[in-house]
Amino acid sequence: MEHYNMNLTLKVWKQKNCKEKGKFETFQVSNISSEMSFLxxxxxxxxxxxxxxxxxxxxxxxxxxxxxGMCSMYINGRPHGPWHQTTTCQLHMREYKDGDTIVVEPWRANSFPVIKDLVVDRTAFDRIIAAGGYISVNTGNAQDANCLPIDKQKADESFAAASCIGCGACVAACPNASAMLFVSAKVSHLALLPQGDPERKMRASNMVKQMDIEGFGSCTNIGACEAECPKGISLENIARLNREYIGAMFSGSKEG
Amino acid sequence: MNWKDYFSTSIGKKILVGATGLFLIIFLVVHCYVNAMVFWPDNGKHFTDAAAFMGGNAAIRIVEIGLFAAFFIHIIQSLMLASQNAKRRSEGYAVKAGNKTSKWYSRSMGLLGTLILLFLILHLYHFWGPNRYGQFFDPTWKEDNLYNNMLFTFKELWVVIVYLLGCVSLCWHLMHGVASSMQTFGLATHRYKGMIKSVGMIFAILIPLMFASMPVYMHCLSTCMAH
Structure with missing residues (x-):
């Protein structure tokens, strides 16, 4: 692709801290190379x-x-910008042409309060992980990989779910600011493997409980999260999270 | 977590909405099956007998309590979820890219549900209310001839139009609701999700279409009889 330079108008959200009200400010940038990244x-x-x-x-x-999973800009109405399955840092300026105006906002969700300008506090995700997104393993040397045979399809599905980088684009895209895609990915990649089995009954229920405490919305099955996820996490993980939750509900376990 | 805790989370509430929704779907199938007897060319004899059986059956009356409870839970839990979701983003986005991933009816389940509820109140007022009132409060009560009731009620064109609008709302509500409840129960796996979507769509069109054909048929019949 031929290289070119461009002049752009940027409307960027500026906010001093979470307590003060923010506003858009307009900036002009010139001679931006088409080969640059957005950042x-x-x-x-x-x-x-x-x-x-x-x-x-x-x-x-x-x-x-x-x-x-650190970059988090909401660019012209889309988390991480217009490119499919791409994070903001991998979005390149060849997407834009000379004279374009780009509006950049932070992730908008009450559970992700703005710290400053485009930076939001995503520690709610960390607390959800701490509530159940872990496994118990003995310390010491790693076991031989062949000790635990895992079927290829499950390994692949688990790997696909584990590719969630926890950026929060799912929350940013969802009209309900729901974190179901994130939670489902974190539950799925452990639920599919034998290593995740000991905490299985309490994992889904504890993580969902924490998700609600953090103030995320519920899923209304419209798929905006899947469409905007930079890692292509599938809605099938949400179905699996629901299965895991129902399984925990009927297991009669006192855990969780 | 105890049972109450499990049903109090966002997923727990959705499970209740989905489960009551499925119960209401079963009710729709039975209701549609019984009502479809109006098309039997015997001046409503089959239909009236079936309606009298349903009306005079104690077991049906008991299930009816469950039906009202299901409606109540379905509506209350949905309203709770919708009102909670509405509070999750106090400051909205300045630029919205649109909703390419979903149809408008998927995002308007509350509105469609409210329209169905309004239709339902009118529907109960036309048929269920007078009959059940008589059954419980009038010692001289005899089961109404519902076939004649239908001929009388659907003589009015505006009533037919309101019923058709109710059926259209139901169709859109089911287009999202059937498949969505399967996702809530975790059944929309890679193997089944295509099938669930197709069956859901067919159901969402077929049942309301059957219901819609009834007021139209009765209106035509009563108009012909008047002439």
């Missing part, structure tokens, strides 16, 4: 703001390889 474009803008003696825009980022 590199934001780096240029921030350098420009620092040079002008202004405060840079706060945004989350870490690996910039699409695997850490």
């Amino acid at each position: 590199e474009m934001f780096d240029i803008l921030n350098e420009q703001l620092v040079a002008e003696g202004k405060e840079p825009i706060a945004f989350d980022h870490d690996c910039r390889e699409g695997i850490c």
Whole structure:
């Protein structure tokens, strides 16, 4: 693809902290290369703001390889921007043309309060994981891989669920700000493996309970989360979470 | 967690909505089957006999209590979930990309449910209410001839139109509801989800279509008889 430079107008959400009201501010950036990533474009803008003696825009980022789940921008009405199964850091400026206006907002959910500008507090996800997204294993050397035969299909499904990076795009996309896709991925990748079996009965119920405590909405089966998930986590995981929950309900276990 | 705790979570409430929804679906099938006897060319004899059996049967009256309870739970739990969901995002987005992943009826289950409820109140007022009132409070009561009641009620064109709108609302409600309840029960696996969606769609069209044909047929019949 031919390289080109572009000038853009950015409307970015600016908010000092979670207590103060935020507002959109408009910025102009020029000579942005089509080969830059979206976050590199934001780096240029921030350098420009620092040079002008202004405060840079706060945004989350870490690996910039699409695997850490830190970046979280809501770009022109879509979490992580317009590219299918792509995180914000992997979105590239060749998507845009000279003169475009881009509106960038933080994830909007009461469970993800804005810390500053585009940075939101996603520690609610950590607390959900702590409620049940773990397994009990003995310490020491790893077992021989062939000790626990796992059928290929289950291993693949578990791996697909484990690819959830916990970015929160599912919550951002859902009209109910539901975290069901995230929770279902975290329950599924353990539920499919024998290592996840000992805590199975309490995992789904405890994680769902914590999800509700954190104030996430419920699933209305409209699939916006699946469509916007940068890792392509399937709605079938939500069906599995529901099965796991019903299983726990009828198991008669006192755990959970 | 005890039973109460399990049914109090967001998934627990959805299980209640789904389970009561399935019970109401079974009711729809039975109701449709009995009502379809109006098409039998015997001036409503089959239908009147079946309706009298349903009306005078104690077991049916007991199941009817369960039916009202199911309606109540279905509505209350759905309203609770909807009102909780509405509070989950106090500050909305400035730019919305649209809803490409879902149909409007999937996002309007509350509205469609309310329309069905309004229709239901009218429907009970037309048929169930007067008959059951007589059964319990009038010592000289005899089961109404529902066939004649239908001919009389559906003579009015506006009543037929309201019933058709009720059937259309039911159709859209079921288009989402049938498949969605299967997802809530965890049955929409890779193997079955296509089948569930298709069967749900067929059911959602077929049953309301059958119901819709009844007021239209009775209206035509009563108009012909008047001439």
